[in-house]
Amino acid sequence: MLRLAFLALALTLPAAAFAQCGGSFADFKAGLKAEAVNMGIPAASADAFLSGVRQDPAVLRADQAQGVFQKPFIEFSRQLISSQRLNKGLQLAQQYDSTFDAIEATYGVDRTVLLAFWAFETDYGAFQGDFNTANALATLAHDCRRPDLFRPQVLAAMRLHSDGEFDPRTTTGAWAGEIGMVQMLPLDIIENGVDADGNGHIELKTSPVDALTSGGKMLQSLGWQPDQPWLQQVSVPTTMDWSQSGLDTVKPAADWQALGVTARSGALADLPASLILPQGHKGPAFLTYPNFSVYFEWNQSFTYVLTAAYFATRLGGADIYDAGNPDAGLDTAQMKQLQQTLRDRGYDVGKIDGILGAGTRSAVKAEQKRLGLPADAWPTPALLNQL
The missing domain is CATH 1.10.530.10 (Lysozyme)
Structure with a gap:
């Protein structure tokens, strides 16, 4: 059985424990073992998990090459949404109607929400990723950009392994360590994994019933309100x-x-x-x-x-959106130039990455207001030229 108390323990450990990163990978693994044993994971289980774990440079390359999120909404949505994907979702809604009925009754999450995640995360389970999950998580935890996010995930995977729910040699998934049809991280599995088909295991890679139900429980835990639109x-x-x-x-x-x-x-x-x-x-x-x-x-x-x-x-039956006729946006190089210009003016735009994130939108809106332009947070070449 999964030990839900592990999640509470992991989240109450001192932040400094999660900040261990960089340096020798062997020393890094030794630190993971010590922390895992301190959490109650048997030393033999920790050794078995860590013995074959290695760094994966492909994970770091994937992490640094998320260019798809630089695309504007219209282009991105048209790329991801096709009539085939829509029809497949409607067919699966009927095929798993009883499962979705149970999820909606228990967790209050609309089936269309889960179907959309199922579609975008793994194309309804067809492409779940082929990165070794243990290696991916350890690589990202050792890298010093986000150890506070990924170190707890490695420890959670070690707990799952100790409980017989994770094989560090054969478990594969996305480059960022997500597993299964709706792509859940180990901590999410510990907290929200559901053996909905009753076979004694939480099988997010092979059981749509387990995966969808676990996703529904996770969304409820994150604050989803039943019978409300989004x-x-x-x-x-x-x-x-x-x-x-x-x-x-x-x-x-x-x-x-x-x-x-x-x-x-x-x-x-x-x-x-x-x-x-x-x-x-x-x-x-x-x-x-x-x-x-x-x-x-x-x-x-x-x-x-x-x-x-x-x-x-x-x-759920909504019409296709009216795309209108938006002004041309910025290409990646222009967006980076804009972000640097805004940073030079004192705005916090985060990383100079060419992605129109919340910080960049806020800064763009402020500059549009200052210049007497429509303050809609959409950066254009004309705005960049004025700046």
């Missing part, structure tokens, strides 16, 4: 104060309606909402509701999150 396509008047857009502005849906925001289909939900314009005021527009924030606990990329949330609405 995203809705809207139309926005051209007289809108665009500076009110963005996830940092939250208003009752009735207030947005009073400003002229209307649903493209149905009615606005009676919930707090934010207006997002992923490619500026001339492109598509959406209202996001509280459940939308849960997506960011799964993935930090705004473009990925919006696309996954939108695809879930499409699986």
Whole structure:
């Protein structure tokens, strides 16, 4: 049986314990063993896990080459969403109807949300990744950029191994250590893994029932609220104060309606909402509701999150979004130039990576307001030239 107490123990260890990284990989593994034994993992089990673990340079290359998230929403969503993927999702919704009924009754997570993750993470289980998971996690934990994220995941994998739920030699998955059809990290499996098919094991790679149910439990644990929407396509008047857009502005849906925001289909939900314009005021527009924030606990990329949330609405019968006619955006080199320019002006844009993240959007909006431009947080070549 999985020991849920391990999660609480791992999260209460001193931060300094998670900061051990770099240096000799042999010394790094020795430190992992000592920490694992301190958590109650048998020394023999820790040795068996670590004996074959090695660094994988391909993992670091993959980590540093996430260019797909540099694509704007329209291009990214059209790349990921096809009629074939949509139809496959609808077919699987029927095939696993009883499983989704149970998930919705127990955890309150709509089937379309899980289907969208299943589609985007592994193409409904077809491509789950072929990186050795133990090696991937150890490599990322040893690398000193995010040891606080990955060191606990290595220790969680060691716990799973000790409990007979993880083989460090044969378990494979994504380069970042996620496992199974909906791609869950070891700590998530310890906390939220469910043996839904009742065979005595949590099999996220081979059992859709286990994988989907575990994903549903995980989303509930992250704060998903049952029977609430997450995203809705809207139309926005051209007289809108665009500076009110963005996830940092939250208003009752009735207030947005009073400003002229209307649903493209149905009615606005009676919930707090934010207006997002992923490619500026001339492109598509959406209202996001509280459940939308849960997506960011799964993935930090705004473009990925919006696309996954939108695809879930499409699986539920929503219309294709109106792409509008957005102004041209920046290529990767221009985006990096913009980020450096904004940093030089004192803005915190995070890493200079060519990705339009929250920090860059906030800085762009501030500069647009200063220059008297529509403050919609969408950077254009014209803005870059003015700066």
